[in-house]
Amino acid sequence: MHGKLELISPSMSTLGLDVFPSPIDTDVFGTFTGDVARRASPFETALAKAREGMRAASTTLGLASEGSIGVQGFLPIVADVETVIFVDDDEGFVLAETAVSHHIVTHSWTLSQGLPLEADLERAGFPNHGLIVRSDRKAVDITKGIHDHKELNRVIEHCWEMGATQVTVESDLRAHHCPSRRPTIAEAARKLANRLLNSCPSCDCPGWGLVDIVRGRECAQCALPTQAKLADVFGCSRCSARETGALNTEPADPSTCERCNP
Ligand SMILES: [Zn+2]
Ligand SMILES: [Zn+2]
Known part of the structure; x- marks a missing residue:
């Protein structure tokens, strides 16, 4: 309904996946204008959309996207967070990727x-x-x-x-009326497709990638652990396999230290 197929399908077709629209009305999952309130998180909403589409089309694979647009934190800058989700009931996993942009035009x-x-x-x-x-x-x-x-x-x-x-x-923030959202949806789809190319070293499931980070780099001034990132954590979209990436041992800026910059 919102012209997202052409944004998502090019990345997916690089994986050999044929993407087609499912005949469902996703407005029942919530709209930007607030006439249908969205109750769940973007991830849960995207998952519910994908599941509904899979039911309607009788497929074991599903895709959906969901945007979340609003002011984040204290700065008066509107952020557009786009989530694209992939559900694979054959392999038994769900994988989502997000892309964030501050270039959305809203007024x-x-x-x-x-x-x-x-x-x-x-x-x-x-x-x-x-x-x-x-x-x-x-x-x-x-x-x-x-x-x-x-x-x-x-x-x-x-x-x-x-x-x-x-x-x-x-x-009107719907994707087919908001061209400045569209590159961000395409970017989330690209990230998702790239991640599906990486398989878990333990169970071979597609979707191996960044799942968490470890904080705690030492402060350059007092050597206590700070909030700065020490390493990435990679994981599987199905099993519990995890791997910590290379440690960044460079001393952290004291501005990230709770003792030096409380
Ligand atoms: Zn410090
Ligand atoms: Zn695995």
């Missing part, structure tokens, strides 16, 4: 009269990026996927005619 603003300013439309990446219009009067339906100036103005005028006192205009 949301309210009007109390008239039509949007060109500056706001530019910030929203319109008309390349789609917009959503909602009135504070519940009688008027939300309009999504607007890419045309004339349609945008018509929808907003209609809100005023129906007695709105405030109209909210915001980015």
Whole structure:
């Protein structure tokens, strides 16, 4: 429904996998506009989508993706976290990869009269990026996927005619209306495909890769263990096999030390 096939299938076809869409409506798993609230984590949501698609298509392999878009931490920068999941019931494993981007174009603003300013439309990446219009009067339906100036103005005028006192205009974050999300979805799919090429040294299951990190590099100033990364931990997507990568023994910056920089 959201044009993700062309983003995901090129990476998967390098593995010899033929990806085709499953006829399900994934909006029931939650939407960005909040008309269907998403209750589970992105991983769980992606997994539920893949499972539903596998049921509908009667396959033992499934793929799905899920985006999580919002402000992370204290900085007012919007992060786009894209998860792509692969379910393999023949081999018996589930593997997900994520890609993060801060280049997503999003904007949301309210009007109390008239039509949007060109500056706001530019910030929203319109008309390349789609917009959503909602009135504070519940009688008027939300309009999504607007890419045309004339349609945008018509929808907003209609809100005023129906007695709105405030109209909210915001980015339509669905993948087929948000081109700045699309490279990140493709990147997550690429990471997933690359990881599927690596097999577990213990059980030969595909999907061997980074599963954790070990912190605790010594502080350059006081030599106590810090929060800085000491090593990567690689693991299997099916069995409990784990391997710690090369240790980074370089002294850590005192800014990562709880004693020197509490
Ligand atoms: Zn220290
Ligand atoms: Zn294994």
